[in-house]
Amino acid sequence: MAGTIKLESNTKCFGGNQKVFSHLSEELKCEMKFAVYEPPQLAAGPVPVVYWLSGLTCTEQNFITKAGGQQHAAKHGMLVVCPDTSPRGCNIEGEDTDWDFGSGAGFYVDATEEKWKNNYRMYSYVTDELPNLIAANFNVTPGKSSIMGHSMGGHGALVCALKKPGQYLSVSAFAPICHPSACPWGIKAFTGYLGTDKNVWQEYDACSLAKSYSGPPLQILIDQGSADNFYNQKQLLPEDLVSASTDNRNVSVVLHMQEHYDHSYYFIASFVGQHFDHHARYLNA
Numbered sequence: 001m002a003g004t005i006k007l008e009s010n011t012k013c014f015g016g017n018q019k020v021f022s023h024l025s026e027e028l029k030c031e032m033k034f035a036v037y038e039p040p041q042l043a044a045g046p047v048p049v050v051y052w053l054s055g056l057t058c059t060e061q062n063f064i065t066k067a068g069g070q071q072h073a074a075k076h077g078m079l080v081v082c083p084d085t086s087p088r089g090c091n092i093e094g095e096d097t098d099w100d101f102g103s104g105a106g107f108y109v110d111a112t113e114e115k116w117k118n119n120y121r122m123y124s125y126v127t128d129e130l131p132n133l134i135a136a137n138f139n140v141t142p143g144k145s146s147i148m149g150h151s152m153g154g155h156g157a158l159v160c161a162l163k164k165p166g167q168y169l170s171v172s173a174f175a176p177i178c179h180p181s182a183c184p185w186g187i188k189a190f191t192g193y194l195g196t197d198k199n200v201w202q203e204y205d206a207c208s209l210a211k212s213y214s215g216p217p218l219q220i221l222i223d224q225g226s227a228d229n230f231y232n233q234k235q236l237l238p239e240d241l242v243s244a245s246t247d248n249r250n251v252s253v254v255l256h257m258q259e260h261y262d263h264s265y266y267f268i269a270s271f272v273g274q275h276f277d278h279h280a281r282y283l284n285a
């Protein structure tokens with residue numbers, strides 16, 4: 001059963017409305033905010049949905065204030081949903097200590113470790129609770145959803161699409177963490193949320209999931225800046241995902257290396273129109 005949502009703000013944008021809502025999440029057991037861009041086409045009937053997952057330190061605000069995505073969503077007639085990146089204010093000891101773990105760093109997994117497992121269920125929140133909430137409160141087209149994200153949120157988008165075959169018609173990512181079991185951010189997060197058994201980690205590792213994926217053909221669009229410091233520190237490892245998917249006919253990865261671009265929202269804003277075009281090919285077919 002979807003719960004009630006409360007409108008926190010509403011701002012006219014590109015003929016539509018950029019709204020922010022709050023609600024009490026059953027999965028996360030805390031109050032959460034999420035942003036929804038309603039395109040002008042919503043006035044005439046149901047529209048498809050694109051989910052955006054943000055990266056470390058972000059809230060529901062980063063994409064809507066920095067990426068310039070609304071103009072592209074308005075052009076294609078897509079509702080855009082941006083959740084926060086973790087539960088908030090759960091009074092878990094250490095939840096606000098690190099910028100890359102705990103608050104702002106939910107990593108889109110369902111935690112199994114005792115300390116975190118009651119609240120840190122971002123995978124179920126994003127793939128189940130939030131879509132039900134959106135379907136109950138907005139006039140969206142059933143079966144027409146796609147997902148994209150950035151960095152930790154790019155990892156989240158890849159994992160959601162690969163673990164839920166058919167739920168998302170398309171997936172794309174900006175500078176995603178592609179191989180979390182093999183990079184410092186992922187190892188820290190997975191150890192903390194999932195424990196030390198690396199077999200369990202594979203359930204949320206895009207490289208493992210891409211090898212075993214057997215759902216409808218999935219073309220993954222990735223943009224990666226060559227001047228991204230996190231790419232150069234080997235936090236992202238997109239080439240590993242390209243290698244992991246080569247033997248699986250159902251998964252193809254189109255990796256665009258973008259010369260001189262960094263990890264920031266300037267990079268995202270530069271290519272977000274192409275990502276909306278990618279999703280439109282599947283959602284508006």
Ligand SMILES: N[C@@H](CCC(=O)N[C@@H](CSC=O)C(=O)NCC(=O)O)C(=O)O
Nearest residue numbers: 055056057058062099150151152153265
């Ligand atoms: N510790 C730094 C860096 C945080 C940072 O760069 N976060 C990225 C995502 S990184 C991977 O998930 C981000 O999207 N930041 C928000 C933004 O608006 O740029 C810091 O705290 O700044």
